[in-house]
Structures are given as structure tokens and as C-alpha cells.
Amino acid sequence: MNLALFDIPAAVLLGQLMLGLINGAFYALLSLGLAIIFGLLKVINFAHGAQYMLGAFLALLLFRHFGIDYWTALLLVPILVGLFGCALERFLLRPVAGESHLYSLLLTFGLALIIQGTFTNLYGSSGNAYPIPAALRGALSLGFMHLPTYRAWVIVAALTVCLAAWLIIEKTRLGAYLRAGTENPQLMQAFGINIPFLVTVTYGFGVALAAFAGVLAAPLYSVSPGMGANLLIVVFAVVVIGGMGSIVGAVITGLAMGLIEGLTKVFYPQAATTVIFLVMVLVLLVKPNGLFGKEA
Amino acid sequence: MSDLHTPELEQLRLSNVHAFYGESHILHGIDMKVHRGELVTLLGRNGSGRSTILKSIMGMVGRRTGSIMINGKETATLPAFRIPRLGAGYCPEERGIFASLDVEENLLLPPTVRSGGMNLDEIYEMFPNLYERRRSQGTRLSGGEQQMLAMARILRTGANLLLLDEITEGLAPVIVQKLAEVLVKLKEKNLTIILVEQNFCFAAPLADRHYLIEHGRIIEEISAAELPGQMELLHRQLGV
Ligand SMILES: Nc1ncnc2c1ncn2[C@@H]1O[C@H](COP(=O)(O)OP(=O)(O)O)[C@@H](O)[C@H]1O
Ligand SMILES: [Mg+2]
Numbered sequence: 369m370n371l372a373l374f375d376i377p378a379a380v381l382l383g384q385l386m387l388g389l390i391n392g393a394f395y396a397l398l399s400l401g402l403a404i405i406f407g408l409l410k411v412i413n414f415a416h417g418a419q420y421m422l423g424a425f426l427a428l429l430l431f432r433h434f435g436i437d438y439w440t441a442l443l444l445v446p447i448l449v450g451l452f453g454c455a456l457e458r459f460l461l462r463p464v465a466g467e468s469h470l471y472s473l474l475l476t477f478g479l480a481l482i483i484q485g486t487f488t489n490l491y492g493s494s495g496n497a498y499p500i501p502a503a504l505r506g507a508l509s510l511g512f513m514h515l516p517t518y519r520a521w522v523i524v525a526a527l528t529v530c531l532a533a534w535l536i537i538e539k540t541r542l543g544a545y546l547r548a549g550t551e552n553p554q555l556m557q558a559f560g561i562n563i564p565f566l567v568t569v570t571y572g573f574g575v576a577l578a579a580f581a582g583v584l585a586a587p588l589y590s591v592s593p594g595m596g597a598n599l600l601i602v603v604f605a606v607v608v609i610g611g612m613g614s615i616v617g618a619v620i621t622g623l624a625m626g627l628i629e630g631l632t633k634v635f636y637p638q639a640a641t642t643v644i645f646l647v648m649v650l651v652l653l654v655k656p657n658g659l660f661g662k663e664a
Numbered sequence: 665m666s667d668l669h670t671p672e673l674e675q676l677r678l679s680n681v682h683a684f685y686g687e688s689h690i691l692h693g694i695d696m697k698v699h700r701g702e703l704v705t706l707l708g709r710n711g712s713g714r715s716t717i718l719k720s721i722m723g724m725v726g727r728r729t730g731s732i733m734i735n736g737k738e739t740a741t742l743p744a745f746r747i748p749r750l751g752a753g754y755c756p757e758e759r760g761i762f763a764s765l766d767v768e769e770n771l772l773l774p775p776t777v778r779s780g781g782m783n784l785d786e787i788y789e790m791f792p793n794l795y796e797r798r799r800s801q802g803t804r805l806s807g808g809e810q811q812m813l814a815m816a817r818i819l820r821t822g823a824n825l826l827l828l829d830e831i832t833e834g835l836a837p838v839i840v841q842k843l844a845e846v847l848v849k850l851k852e853k854n855l856t857i858i859l860v861e862q863n864f865c866f867a868a869p870l871a872d873r874h875y876l877i878e879h880g881r882i883i884e885e886i887s888a889a890e891l892p893g894q895m896e897l898l899h900r901q902l903g904v
Binding site: 541544545548554557563 | 743745746748751756762769772775777781821
């Protein structure tokens with residue numbers, strides 16, 4: 369199969385699309401968490417990248433020092449980092465909840481710097497390898513390419529978690545509380561919903577999603593204190609394109625931007641790192657509330 | 665509930681309630697008492713503080729002082745989300761239908777606060793339109809249907825103290841008539857109702873008592889029996 373498109377072999381094209389889909393899966397997971405947090409708390413969580421890094425690092429440390437394997441970490445790390453997130457919300461974000469958005473923005477930005485700085489101090493800024501779990505080594509033959517099994521797993525796991533999060537939000541009682549609380553938290557209290565608790569849990573859940581992405585990323589990218597900061601810039605662009613606070617928008621845009629990045633690598637590699645920001649500018653010009661955002 | 669039919673049971677008592685939004689002092693020492701099964705109205709001009717009285721009861725104002733007892737429990741120190749669990753159900757002036765929820769999700773949203781609420785079938789029997797439109801987005805309903813939904817939503821929870829803010833505002837006469845029928849049924853169920861109303865003709869035949877509010881104070885309390893003699897005052901105060 370060598371269907372030439374602009375003289376580019378189909379295998380190369382499909383290969384890049386696949387890589388793009390993997391990046392997109394991470395964008396989707398991270399922007400989903402950001403969107404959920406922004407929806408209810410109206411907080412732009414600048415610590416999201418650091419919390420993603422925390423997930424990857426915690427998996428690495430648990431493995432190194434306690435021999436805790438990948439599968440356990442995949443479950444345990446999001447819970448631990450999520451609880452850490454709950455504590456951050458309860459003791460740092462809640463006291464500034466009534467203030468201007470600038471407070472929470474600077475607070476989470478400062479937190480990100482502290483977390484990242486602490487890890488750089490303790491472990492240096494170079495990358496650390498995390499072994500791919502035995503069951504996911506090797507590659508799958510897709511005909512047009514050999515896809516490393518772990519990468520296939522990343523796509524499946526990320527999409528499954530996104531789908532599960534969407535189902536929880538759209539189809540359950542808890543999700544209805546979250547949606548309604550996003551619209552009018554004061555009225556929800558007048559119905560007897562413990563909004564402060566819902567806010568804490570929601571922030572913890574968003575942070576847990578970031579940590580889950582971090583564990584998924586650990587065997588794929590090298591684990592380093594700066595790994596989240598670089599990614600977060602792109603993810604913010606994704607959130608802006610999708611529309612702040614739109615759950616479905618975050619996931620679809622995340623995947624789509626990964627694919628667009630992949631395509632750009634094939635056709636015009638020089639622009640691959642900037643194409644998402646280009647899309648962001650275009651979207652902001654045409655639809656300032658984002659592709660899936662509600663009209664203000 | 666053995667005390668359900670005790671006519672003089674005190675359901676709500678406000679003592680020297682002051683309420684503030686930021687620096688603005690809105691309520692200036694409200695005292696009122698409402699018995700179980702009573703329907704009282706809060707009458708007054710726009711901006712007199714009627715909605716603020718309801719919001720104070722629900723803990724939705726910036727700050728309040730004084731005492732507010734619901735079903736014999738002091739609420740002054742309770743967080744807002746605990747107040748509904750004492751039996752208070754609130755229907756806000758702006759209706760507060762959630763756009764991201766469909767009609768049935770809106771209906772099922774408020775958690776049950778006590779036993780004895782209406783079930784979904786009874787609600788749909790009382791408001792057949794809501795059944796027909798149960799899969800529609802909440803805010804796609806007509807104004808009248810949204811008002812029905814806002815009322816129905818708190819009837820499900822078993823709340824026995826209903827705070828209804830301007831429920832007839834902007835609605836067609838047939839719908840206002842329908843709401844009056846609903847209120848009569850709720851009175852038969854011995855629910856306690858506080859009604860903020862502009863539409864005096866709607867409120868007068870239903871009410872046991874009226875409080876006349878001006879500048880955040882109660883300036884007159886009028887029972888249904890005294891109403892004919894007080895029309896002069898009401899006319900002056902409200903233009904009715
Ligand atoms: N959220 C608020 N912040 C500041 N002032 C308010 C707020 N809500 C109402 N007020 C003021 O409180 C007063 C009473 O308002 P309200 O209770 O809504 O009156 P009513 O329901 O009788 O029309 C008005 O002067 C209004 O401007
Ligand atoms: Mg009002």
C-alpha cells in the first residue's frame with residue numbers, strides 16, 4: 369500500500385496520525401480536567417501541569433522505592449494526588465473563593481512553581497525512565513505500521529476514562545449536581561446540596577485526571593519536573609479552542625488538535641509546534657467563546 | 665407526624681432579622697411568625713425587601729443577624745445547604761430552571777428533605793404539561809411551564825414550608841388560574857406557604873394573613889378578616 373498523497377507514503381501519514389492521536393489523548397485528558405474544574409470553580413488551574421508531573425513522578429518513586437507496579441500505580445496515584453488536590457482546594461483555594469479570579473489564578477500558578485521547584489531540587493531537572501509494564505511491551509501490526517502496544521493502550525485507556533467521565537457528568541445524579549452547580553451554585557445550596565463539598569470533590573477529581581494522565585505518560589515520555597509545564601501551554605490553547613468549561617468540547621478538541629499536529633508534521637513539519645496556537649487565534653477571531661462554548 | 669393538625673404549631677419565626685448585601689443594610693428588624701398550614705403574603709412595592717426576606721430565610725443573603733427558627737430549629741448559625749433539610753422549599757423570583765438539565769432532571773434535582781413529598785406520578789398528574797415535555801431542555805419551556813417546573817421541583821422534596829417569590833409574574837391569566845388551584849390543593853395538604861405577590865387579586869382570596877413591607881420593615885400585619893377595612897391603606901401603599 370503506497371497510495372501517494374503529495375508524494376507522501378500512506379504509511380508515514382497514518383503513522384503520524386497515530387502519534388497525533390496519542391498526543392491528542394493526553395490533551396483530551398488534561399483539558400477535560402481543566403474544563404470540569406473551571407466549570408464549577410471558575411478557577412483556571414495553573415497547577416494542572418504540575419499535578420500531571422506529580423502523577424508521573426509519584427508512579428516512578430513508588431516503583432523505585434516500594435516496587436509498586438504500573439497497574440497498582442495507575443489506580444493508587446490518581447487517588448493520592450486527587451486527595452492532595454482536595455486538600456489544596458479546601459485550605460488554599462477556598463479562602464480566596466470570594467475574591468477576584470486573579471487570586472486563584474496566581475495561587476495555582478505559584479503552587480505549580482513550588483511543586484516543580486521542589487522536584488527539581490530533589491531530583492534534578494533531567495529525565496528519568498519508567499519501564500513499560502511487561503504485558504504492554506512489543507508492538508501490534510496494523511498493516512500500515514507497527515504500533516507499539518503501550519501506545520495503543522494509552523489511546524484506549526485515555527478514551528475510556530474520557531467516556532466514563534462524560535457518562536458520569538451527563539447521566540448520573542452526581543453529574544446533574546455538577547452541571548446545575550456550574551450554572552447556579554447558590555440555588556443548589558437552597559435545595560440542600562453541600563456545594564463547598566462538591567467543589568472540593570470536583571477539584572480533586574480534575575486533579576486526579578491529571579495524575580492519571582501523568583501515570584499513563586510515565587513509560588512514554590521521560591519523567592522530569594518540567595514535563596507538565598511544557599504540555600500545559602498547549603492544553604490551555606486546546607481549552608480555549610474548545611470553549612472554557614465545555615466537557616465534550618475539551619475531549620473532542622483535544623483529540624482533534626493532536627491529529628492536526630500530526631498532519632502538520634507530515635506536510636509542514638516546521639509549523640507542527642505552532643499550529644495549535646494558529647488554530648486558537650483563528651477560533652478566537654471567529655468564535656470568541658470557543659467551538660463548543662456557550663454564547664455569552 | 666402527630667402534630668400535623670395542630671393549628672397553632674409554629675412553623676417559622678423571625679425575630680429582629682437584619683439583612684445585608686455587602687455594605688447595604690436591606691432588612692431592618694423583621695419580626696414575623698407563621699403557623700403550620702397558614703398561607704401568608706408579603707406585600708409591598710418593588711424594592712421593599714420582600715425577596716430579601718425569603719432569601720434571608722434560605723441563608724442566601726450576604727449577612728444576616730437576629731433569629732430565624734424553622735420548625736423549631738435556629739438557622740442563624742447553619743450553613744445555607746442545611747436549611748432546606750429543616751423543611752424549607754424555595755421557588756426563586758427568576759425561577760432558576762437549569763439550562764443544562766432536561767425537565768425531568770430539573771424535577772429530580774433537589775434531594776428529598778423529609779418524607780411525605782409528592783412522587784413523580786402525582787407531580788405529572790398535577791402538571792400534565794411537564795410530563796409531555798419531560799425530555800426537553802429546562803429553559804426551552806414557556807414561562808408558565810417553567811414556573812410550574814420551579815414549583816413542582818420543591819413539592820417532590822417533602823418540604824412543608826414553601827417560599828414562593830412572584831410566581832404569577834408575567835404569566836397568562838389561565839396559567840395564573842391554574843397556579844391558584846395548585847395553591848388551594850397545597851393548602852389542603854396543610855403545607856405552610858409564604859407568598860411574595862404583586863398580583864393582589866391572586867393573593868387576596870388565598871391568604872390567611874398579609875404582611876405589608878416597606879423599606880425593609882413590616883409596617884402592617886393584616887388578617888384576611890381585616891382586609892376589607894384596610895383596602896384604603898393597601899391602595900395607598902400598593903396602588904391596588
Ligand atoms: N444582590 C443584591 N445586592 C445588593 N442589593 C440588593 C441585592 N438584591 C436586592 N438588593 C436591594 O435590596 C432591596 C430590596 O430588594 P428585594 O428584596 O429584591 O425587593 P422586592 O423583592 O420587594 O422587590 C432593593 O433596594 C434592592 O436594590
Ligand atoms: Mg422581589
